[in-house]
Amino acid sequence: MKKKIIVKLDKCIGCRSCEIACAREHSPSRSGERITADTKKALSRISIRTGLANPTDAPEMRPKKGKPKTEIVTGKAYPIRCRHCDDPKCVEACMSGALIKNEEGTVIHDPDKCVGCWMCIMACPYGAIKRDLDNKIIVKCDLCPQRDTPACVEACKTGAIVCILGERLERENESIAEGSG
Amino acid sequence: MRASQRGLVEMNLDAQYKYVIIGNSAAGIGCVEGIRKVDKEGSIAIISDEKMHTYSRCLTSYYIAGVVDDEKILFRPKDYYAKKKVTPILGRKVVKIFPNDNHVVLDDGARIGYSSLMIATGASPVIYDIPGNNKQGVFVLRTYEDARRISEAAVPGKRAVVMGGGLVGLKAADALHAKGVEVWVIVTSPQIMSQTMDREGAEILRKQLEENGIKVMTETNVEEIIGNKKVEAVRLSTGQTLTCDIVIFAKGVRPNIGLAKDAGIETDYGILVDTHMKTNIPNIYAAGDVAEAKDFITGERYIHAIWPNAVEQGCIAGKNMAGCDVEYAGGIAMNSVDLFGLASIAIGFTRPRGKDHGYEIIGRSIPEKKFYRKIVLKDGVIVGAICIGEVEAAGVFAGLIKRRANVSKIKDILLREDFDYAKVLGEGLIEDTSDFATA
Ligand SMILES: Cc1cc2nc3c(=O)[nH]c(=O)nc-3n(C[C@H](O)[C@H](O)[C@H](O)COP(=O)(O)OP(=O)(O)OC[C@H]3O[C@@H](n4cnc5c(N)ncnc54)[C@H](O)[C@@H]3O)c2cc1C
Ligand code: SF4
Ligand code: SF4
Numbered sequence A: 001m002k003k004k005i006i007v008k009l010d011k012c013i014g015c016r017s018c019e020i021a022c023a024r025e026h027s028p029s030r031s032g033e034r035i036t037a038d039t040k041k042a043l044s045r046i047s048i049r050t051g052l053a054n055p056t057d058a059p060e061m062r063p064k065k066g067k068p069k070t071e072i073v074t075g076k077a078y079p080i081r082c083r084h085c086d087d088p089k090c091v092e093a094c095m096s097g098a099l100i101k102n103e104e105g106t107v108i109h110d111p112d113k114c115v116g117c118w119m120c121i122m123a124c125p126y127g128a129i130k131r132d133l134d135n136k137i138i139v140k141c142d143l144c145p146q147r148d149t150p151a152c153v154e155a156c157k158t159g160a161i162v163c164i165l166g167e168r169l170e171r172e173n174e175s176i177a178e179g180s181g
Numbered sequence B: 001m002r003a004s005q006r007g008l009v010e011m012n013l014d015a016q017y018k019y020v021i022i023g024n025s026a027a028g029i030g031c032v033e034g035i036r037k038v039d040k041e042g043s044i045a046i047i048s049d050e051k052m053h054t055y056s057r058c059l060t061s062y063y064i065a066g067v068v069d070d071e072k073i074l075f076r077p078k079d080y081y082a083k084k085k086v087t088p089i090l091g092r093k094v095v096k097i098f099p100n101d102n103h104v105v106l107d108d109g110a111r112i113g114y115s116s117l118m119i120a121t122g123a124s125p126v127i128y129d130i131p132g133n134n135k136q137g138v139f140v141l142r143t144y145e146d147a148r149r150i151s152e153a154a155v156p157g158k159r160a161v162v163m164g165g166g167l168v169g170l171k172a173a174d175a176l177h178a179k180g181v182e183v184w185v186i187v188t189s190p191q192i193m194s195q196t197m198d199r200e201g202a203e204i205l206r207k208q209l210e211e212n213g214i215k216v217m218t219e220t221n222v223e224e225i226i227g228n229k230k231v232e233a234v235r236l237s238t239g240q241t242l243t244c245d246i247v248i249f250a251k252g253v254r255p256n257i258g259l260a261k262d263a264g265i266e267t268d269y270g271i272l273v274d275t276h277m278k279t280n281i282p283n284i285y286a287a288g289d290v291a292e293a294k295d296f297i298t299g300e301r302y303i304h305a306i307w308p309n310a311v312e313q314g315c316i317a318g319k320n321m322a323g324c325d326v327e328y329a330g331g332i333a334m335n336s337v338d339l340f341g342l343a344s345i346a347i348g349f350t351r352p353r354g355k356d357h358g359y360e361i362i363g364r365s366i367p368e369k370k371f372y373r374k375i376v377l378k379d380g381v382i383v384g385a386i387c388i389g390e391v392e393a394a395g396v397f398a399g400l401i402k403r404r405a406n407v408s409k410i411k412d413i414l415l416r417e418d419f420d421y422a423k424v425l426g427e428g429l430i431e432d433t434s435d436f437a438t439a
Helices: A017-025 A089-093 A119-123 A151-155 A166-179 B002-010 B026-038 B057-065 B144-153 B167-178 B199-211 B258-262 B307-321 B394-403 B421-426
Strands: A003-008 A047-050 A077-080 A099-101 A107-109 A130-132 A137-139 A161-165 B015-022 B044-048 B086-090 B094-098 B103-106 B111-119 B123-125 B138-140 B159-163 B182-186 B215-217 B222-226 B233-236 B241-243 B246-249 B253-255 B284-286 B291-294 B334-339 B342-348 B359-366 B371-378 B381-388
Touching: A017 A047, A017 A151, A047 B421, A077 B421, A089 A099, A089 A119, A089 B307, A119 B307, A119 B334, A119 B342, A119 B394, A151 A161, B015 B026, B015 B103, B026 B044, B026 B111, B026 B307, B044 B111, B057 B144, B057 B167, B094 B258, B111 B307, B138 B144, B144 B246, B159 B167, B159 B241, B167 B182, B167 B199, B167 B246, B167 B334, B199 B215, B199 B334, B199 B342, B199 B371, B199 B381, B284 B307, B342 B394, B381 B394, B394 B421
Parallel strands: B015 B044, B015 B111, B044 B086, B111 B284, B138 B246, B159 B182, B159 B246, B182 B215
Antiparallel strands: A003 A161, A047 A077, A099 A107, A130 A137, B094 B103, B103 B111, B123 B253, B222 B233, B233 B241, B334 B342, B342 B381, B359 B371, B371 B381
16 A cells, blocks of 8 residues: 655654664564564664754864764754655665665565665665665665554654555645646 | 657668667666656667666676676566566667667667667776787676676686776675685776775775785786786786786776767767757767766766666656656766675765865774764865765765755764764754655
């Protein structure tokens, strides 16, 4: 089914429930109990990352001199995830054909075809692709094809990540298309 | 279009198509996809002098190493042509283009008519004029056939000299090494990856190669290939001779412009195209390694011979061929190489020299982690970036380059290991409303 995830930036409180749900959904056992045992293989496709509280808090970077400060100054949390772009730069860059945009509009990844060249990482302007270093391939959001509501959306208790499904999405796309001529 | 098609019928052609594409690789397939986004039915023929289905030449080194096979080297599925309603004409070379009456002639004499034509003939490796360059054991790496031949020669215990320390040379060296071949990389410049990487980055990559058993010699040339019929050794500019069985020329490529030139299409180093990927002849387009198209940073015409550019240019040309009006923003050099698990990505203008004024360079290196990052700025806008070790943010830099976003106020943040798109959002650096909504 066609679906689309929308993020309401203001609503994310950085609880990271979505990350855990995503990792579990994509873990071999797909079970909550074994998630810890699986974690090596269970990488989340969505990342909660933070902006800086204040840009001036950024540690001074002194290249080549002394030890750089690495303390993290936390600020507002933002979910970073794949947008299944209309003109996906990652697909354009993928030289093995592992990444394709399917008929439903989802940008999907075939781990068997991936050679770990990181061309897609170089191309995605949102940094939405992660490396799975154990297997030397990438992982990315697949919009949970096996379920109607993606796992991250189901897990989000604040309504920061919402999903639009099927017909409603068609209608929305039509109105967008009409709007832009 | 009707009129020209009527004209073609009268000429008694063997076949005619709305779109004819010469080249079955990145730019050619990008073109198919561009056309099909706009025109689901118009007839398309794709012609290639190679017999293979859509194989990826970037995977040829992986093929040598045995990481991909005849199936996985394809970058589109087997039923691709049928699904996209494309007629493949494979194993046939185009020998002439007749732009005045809209047809091409193949090596078997067939005449194929078109309403619009795409030239995506790519480039060919250069074999330099040195004594012995035709001996058995001398190879180039560009095609599937090249890869097959090298793969046969790459038997454990053999020794190889790779001439050239660019992407192709290093990928070839890596593949040969994986096959148990002892490898020397001989580079004319003072560093490897001299087209894209800066000195410091190149030094890290060189160390990585050497630590893993690949020998690198910079500021050295191969002056002669010695041997009876077969390669036995090479003589270097240092006077030294290196015993070897395999020599690979990986010192650059030249665009395949012959066909276009003969047809009176404007060429310089490559085929000259405008921002719609159109040549000086209105219904003939060119894209990919053969096309000299706009450079994003300088605005001048240049060839960035890389896969993503070829796909994007092909796609834009295809959309324009199908009647859209899509402009090319320009190409940016970018490269990604993973050497023995060390990832490195270089994007844009990474090496301003002394004579280039007005650039600001910031950088940071953590040697024990093999982390290196460098950002080149001009008037507060990123024009180049290098990421080694930690590469996840590379695409974010590419995005900022393309948006010409002013990053002055977060310059230091760019060098943090944890730099990511959240920092861009957090600092309100760019307006990003796509897929976002406020509560
Ligand atoms: C070993 C290797 C590794 C590489 N690795 C990378 C990488 O990691 N990242 C990256 O970005 N780039 C890489 N590249 C570069 C990349 O492969 C090219 O930029 C890309 O293939 C260009 O695509 P193209 O369609 O313009 O041309 P090409 O791929 O050269 O294709 C040209 C097509 O035209 C056909 N053709 C030519 N002349 C005729 C004719 N007269 N009649 C009929 N058909 C004809 C050919 O058969 C072929 O199908 C690599 C290249 C090589 C060789
Ligand atoms: S991975 Fe990045 S470029 Fe690819 S579709 Fe997702 S957001 Fe777009
Ligand atoms: S890392 Fe995998 S998915 Fe990404 S471009 Fe390379 S082959 Fe494609």
